[in-house]
Amino acid sequence: MLLFEIAIILIASKLAGELSVRLGQPSVLGKLLVGIVLGPSLLGIVSNSDILQEFSQIGVVLLMFIAGLETDTDEFKRTWKASTYVGIAGIIAPFSLGYLAGIVIQLPILEAVFLGLLLSATSVSISVQALKELGKLKSKEGTTILGAAVIDDILVILALAFVMSFAGGDVNLGTVVLKKFLFFVIVGFLAWKVVPWLLKKSAHLRVTEPIVTAAIIICFIFAYLADYTGVAAIIGAYIAGLAINATEFKATIFEKVETISYSFFVPIFFTSIGLSAEFGGVIDNLGLILSLSILAILTKLIGAGVGAKIAGFPWRSSLGIGSAMVSRGEVALIIAAIGLESNLLTQDLFAILIIVVLVTTIVTPPMMKLFFKDDVNIEETRGRSI
Known part of the structure; x- marks a missing residue:
């Protein structure tokens, strides 16, 4: 059954991506929507199984x-x-506005703080693919977005540890900060000294694809260290890519890892986001879902956009940067799961927030296309769609 589901996901994701591009949107939008269609909310052809989630995790890391x-x-x-x-x-x-929204819906203060924190998260993985398709990943806007997402994740995770210490969780704030500091010290040293040395040594091994294998090992180790220290696996993977970026093996590794990733793991990741959607009880909570979704979209769009404007970007680019920060993705899903486990979210509010996160993720690619459209030639980027 798993093999059949994977085949269905790959077929559907490619076709949905092609249709999305034909309609003038980034292909990633089609991947997200087709997950909803295939999943339990509609057709029920594909289940969001644990093994698909593992493949999805590999996809976002790559x-x-x-x-x-x-x-x-x-x-x-x-x-x-x-x-x-x-x-x-x-x-x-x-x-700020997420906290106020929590107070308005009569959440206790700590739960309202947690809601604000959850809405502060950013998951740039969706934006990365949209930036690639829009030809903006290497631009000033693209690098600003990537750096801002790393900063956002670090600050939100530290704030989460602080909130959890008040929630009665077994959390020592000093230990949390120390672990994250040690992570950046360790990976900084590894990136500087160990990664170039390891790749050069691997190049002399008389086995199949030693350099690419070494690069994937480095990626997974950095991702594991980040996850273990509570930073976020995607940040570790991104730093691993930056480390290899500075070596002579960059082009070879990029070409082959891209082929592996986009032919299998990355489409599963995008589709799995849609598979997680559960629409039971939506009608009863439609007003709250719409309100929180609008709040989540506008606060990131305007907040991050104003930050970009202060940094000297023109308004259109600033709003493009803000739109790229809107997606909450897997980072917010992880935080929501922590809140549910710690009784900072009720089961009903948890279900509502999952839909809100999904909405922010789906609207991000077309918003980016809207604000960056003057710089994009869709025909030139079609070959880069997954």
Whole structure:
């Protein structure tokens, strides 16, 4: 049954991506929507099984690894200040208004804070694919978005640890901060000294594809270290890509890892997001779902957009950057699961927020297309769609 489901996902994702491009949208939008169609909410052809979730996790890790390989590192260094403005402004607006929304719907203060925190999260994995298709990944806007997403994730995770310490969880804030600091120290050293050495040594091995295998190992180890220290696996994978970006093996690794990823794992990741949708009880909570969805979209769009404007971007580019930060994706899903487990979210509110997260993820690619459309030639990017 698993093999049949995978075949269905791959067929449907490619066809949906082609249709989406023909309709003038990034192909990733089709991948997200076809997951809803195939999943339990509609046709029920594909189930969101544990093994598909594991394949999905590999897909998003490889996607962010490729983003690191493609990042213009010189531009990345030049945009760190803009990334900081976007990342911080993109947290302040959704956190503040998310907290107020929690108070309005009569949540206790700690639960309202948690709601604001959840709405502050950003998952840039969807935006990465849209940026690739729009030809903007290596641009000043693209590198600003990637840097801002890393900053956003780090600050939100630290704030989450702080909130959990008040919620009675077994969390020591000092330990949490130390683990994250050690992660960046360790991977910084590995990226500087160990990664180039390991790739050079691998090149001399008389086995099949030693360099590509070594690169994937580096990616997975960095992702594991990030996940283990509570940073987020996708950040570790992105840093691994940046580390290899600076080596002579970048082009070879990029070409072959991209082939592996986009032919199998990445389509499963995008489709699995739609598979997670559960629409039971939507009608009863439609008003709250719509309100929170609008709040989630506008606070990131405007908050991060204002940060980009402060950093010197024109308004259109600023709103494009803001739109790329709208997707909450898997990061918010993880936070929501923590909230449910810690009784900071009720089962009903958890279900509502899953739909809100899905809405923010689906609207991100067309919003990016809208604001970046003057810079895009769809015909040139069709070959890059998955």
